[in-house]
Amino acid sequence: MTEQQLSRQAYWKRNLRLMAGCLAVWFVVSYLFGIILVDQLNAISIGGYNLGFWFAQQGSMYTFVVLIFFYAWRMNKLDREFDVHED
Amino acid sequence: MTLQTMTFIVVGATFALYIGIAIWSRAATTGEFYVAGKGIHPVANGMATAADWMSAASFISMAGLIAFLGYDASVYLMGWTGGYVLLALLLAPYLRKFGKFTVPEFIGERFYSKSARLVAVICLIVASVTYVIGQMKGVGVAFGRFLEVPFEVGVLVGMAIVFFYAVLGGMKGITYTQIAQYCVLIFAYTIPAIFIALNLTGNPIPQLGLGSEMADGSGVHLLDRLDQVIMDLGFPAYTAQKGSTLNISLLTLSLMIGTAGLPHVIVRFFTVPKVSDARSSAGWALVFIAILYTTAPAVGAMARLNLMQTIQTGEIGSPAGNLVYADRPEWFKNWETTGLLQFEDKNGDGRIQYYNDGNADFAAKAESYGWKGNEMTKVDRDIMVLANPEIANLPNWVIALVAAGGLAAALSTAAGLLLAIASAISHDVVKGMVAPNISEKGELLASRIAMAGAILVAGYLGMNPPGFAAQVVALAFGLAAGSIFPALMMGIFNKNINREGAIAGMLAGLLSTLVYIFWFKGWFFVPGTEMAANTPDNWFMGISPESFGAVGALLNFVTATLVSKVTAAPPEHIQHLVEDIRVPKGAAAAVDH
Numbered sequence A: 001m002t003e004q005q006l007s008r009q010a011y012w013k014r015n016l017r018l019m020a021g022c023l024a025v026w027f028v029v030s031y032l033f034g035i036i037l038v039d040q041l042n043a044i045s046i047g048g049y050n051l052g053f054w055f056a057q058q059g060s061m062y063t064f065v066v067l068i069f070f071y072a073w074r075m076n077k078l079d080r081e082f083d084v085h086e087d
Numbered sequence B: 001m002t003l004q005t006m007t008f009i010v011v012g013a014t015f016a017l018y019i020g021i022a023i024w025s026r027a028a029t030t031g032e033f034y035v036a037g038k039g040i041h042p043v044a045n046g047m048a049t050a051a052d053w054m055s056a057a058s059f060i061s062m063a064g065l066i067a068f069l070g071y072d073a074s075v076y077l078m079g080w081t082g083g084y085v086l087l088a089l090l091l092a093p094y095l096r097k098f099g100k101f102t103v104p105e106f107i108g109e110r111f112y113s114k115s116a117r118l119v120a121v122i123c124l125i126v127a128s129v130t131y132v133i134g135q136m137k138g139v140g141v142a143f144g145r146f147l148e149v150p151f152e153v154g155v156l157v158g159m160a161i162v163f164f165y166a167v168l169g170g171m172k173g174i175t176y177t178q179i180a181q182y183c184v185l186i187f188a189y190t191i192p193a194i195f196i197a198l199n200l201t202g203n204p205i206p207q208l209g210l211g212s213e214m215a216d217g218s219g220v221h222l223l224d225r226l227d228q229v230i231m232d233l234g235f236p237a238y239t240a241q242k243g244s245t246l247n248i249s250l251l252t253l254s255l256m257i258g259t260a261g262l263p264h265v266i267v268r269f270f271t272v273p274k275v276s277d278a279r280s281s282a283g284w285a286l287v288f289i290a291i292l293y294t295t296a297p298a299v300g301a302m303a304r305l306n307l308m309q310t311i312q313t314g315e316i317g318s319p320a321g322n323l324v325y326a327d328r329p330e331w332f333k334n335w336e337t338t339g340l341l342q343f344e345d346k347n348g349d350g351r352i353q354y355y356n357d358g359n360a361d362f363a364a365k366a367e368s369y370g371w372k373g374n375e376m377t378k379v380d381r382d383i384m385v386l387a388n389p390e391i392a393n394l395p396n397w398v399i400a401l402v403a404a405g406g407l408a409a410a411l412s413t414a415a416g417l418l419l420a421i422a423s424a425i426s427h428d429v430v431k432g433m434v435a436p437n438i439s440e441k442g443e444l445l446a447s448r449i450a451m452a453g454a455i456l457v458a459g460y461l462g463m464n465p466p467g468f469a470a471q472v473v474a475l476a477f478g479l480a481a482g483s484i485f486p487a488l489m490m491g492i493f494n495k496n497i498n499r500e501g502a503i504a505g506m507l508a509g510l511l512s513t514l515v516y517i518f519w520f521k522g523w524f525f526v527p528g529t530e531m532a533a534n535t536p537d538n539w540f541m542g543i544s545p546e547s548f549g550a551v552g553a554l555l556n557f558v559t560a561t562l563v564s565k566v567t568a569a570p571p572e573h574i575q576h577l578v579e580d581i582r583v584p585k586g587a588a589a590a591v592d593h
Helices: A003-036 A038-042 A051-081 B003-024 B030-038 B042-053 B056-098 B103-110 B114-147 B151-201 B222-232 B245-261 B263-270 B275-311 B330-337 B360-368 B396-434 B440-463 B467-493 B499-521 B549-566 B572-581
Strands: B341-343 B376-379
Touching: A003 A038, A003 A051, A003 B056, A003 B245, A038 A051, A051 B056, A051 B275, B003 B114, B003 B151, B003 B396, B030 B151, B030 B263, B030 B396, B030 B440, B042 B151, B042 B263, B042 B275, B042 B396, B056 B103, B056 B114, B056 B245, B056 B263, B056 B275, B056 B396, B056 B467, B056 B572, B103 B114, B103 B263, B103 B396, B103 B467, B103 B572, B114 B151, B114 B263, B114 B396, B114 B440, B114 B467, B114 B499, B151 B275, B151 B396, B151 B440, B222 B275, B245 B263, B245 B467, B245 B549, B263 B275, B263 B396, B263 B467, B330 B341, B396 B440, B467 B499, B467 B549, B467 B572, B499 B549
Parallel strands: none
Antiparallel strands: B341 B376
């Protein structure tokens, strides 16, 4: 395997790891907090919101936005580190 | 000035704007027609994607759905936004790197098979056509309610406008019009929401108002008040989970992967200059979508509370606690004339009783009050957004703006869907299969003809909607989730999936989802042909037909993996293709055909 191939394999592995981390957060805020644990979290209230309900109708969406920008920012850094960025 | 004149002026002004943009942004090449020359700034593309995505249903129906389902409507909020995370992480950057024009084109090349491309084209056309019918209907309905124009005329005017900018400008014209349409629809949505939040809670930001205390000085939080008011009348609690956890999770997942697999959304990420732009552009799209989607829960809850408190003015059970029908507010009368709000004085006391007579415990109590059943015989969910400005006593121009916003939402989504259909026909079928040697000029002409044809078919179906029009959301998302999303994902993430595996997988996902939906809703939605009643007891493991897309996707993944294991591995050049799309570098070289 050439050096370039090895480096690209390492790049892809790092990408997959980052992706797995982001998808774990994606799962936790929507499925875990918003659906599966909603009754338990509803016992806690923040302001006038029950926490589970807040995650389902507000919090999950805010987290999704942050997640995408975080991923884009980290990938731009990774692209440069492995010299696979455009122009 | 009357409301109708004002509405004509506002809607007319927005239409003039769309036509102006169309003339300014004509497409000269197939690249401009299909993907706007790949020159759209990521923020602008995000805004266009938001308008493309948010349909008449998001604008008009979603808040109403939330108002009446409460927590259980969260599936739509999370499902239709969480899909963008999948799109940004799993699909958009790689498909942009691949650098071609359509979704079936990627499937055809990655799985080196015209049959795979054809299966993808069929899924795309079925999903997009069913979806576009609803948009055309939305245009007709919006015209009918706000401008008192006959439904068919409304659809025709909508067709003419879309025809103008979509046929002339293709993706380029559609993109710039969608940006304008986003601005119109988001103002139209948020302005009434701000006033209602201010009115009820004293907080002008609807997202914060929803979690605030009531402005009446009682110190009670809005959501607690809402829970109490509706539970006192026998309705289930607003903030509690009512459906089964498994079904709610699967429905959310189906909507998420369906969103990520809808071709008219994916193709928007082909229009940005770079791979890194495709990633950030999905983030911008979600920002613009979330502005509306996080406002909708506030609109839903506040509108429901307003409605309940308008009718139940005093203590429950005391004869004077209910609104006297003759004293009902003006907006109540307006919506009665449309038939979307209906009242029947069952106990003849001249007052309105609105409660849940399906709840046996409360129905018994209601009888002791002398109530003879729920008298609000029809409360259409769509009223919640449309009547908002009137309930909050906002000036006529805001009501006119809501009409223009509803039209913008329907037209922008229709245009995106029509482009996906037209490019599948001209690029994947005509150039890809029938006439590979067609010149660029010839293909551009073919795409314009395909677009015109698609508009005519969509308009016809909008005016004569097949009986199944209401079921199409399940179908479109089921198809995208069960067939397109897994094929794209495996094409990028698994080098071992070959032609045989991909085709078998797509067919497994497609057919299992179709059969499951038809089983409970009738074969091809023909009434009376369903194999079992569409009730939770009959569903397999309690999974509703709308939630089955995720299961179809799973079957797709499993089938594709197994079949690929026992058939020949993909050829060498396909392995290189996959390796190449995984790195951003060199995207420019892949652009030209």
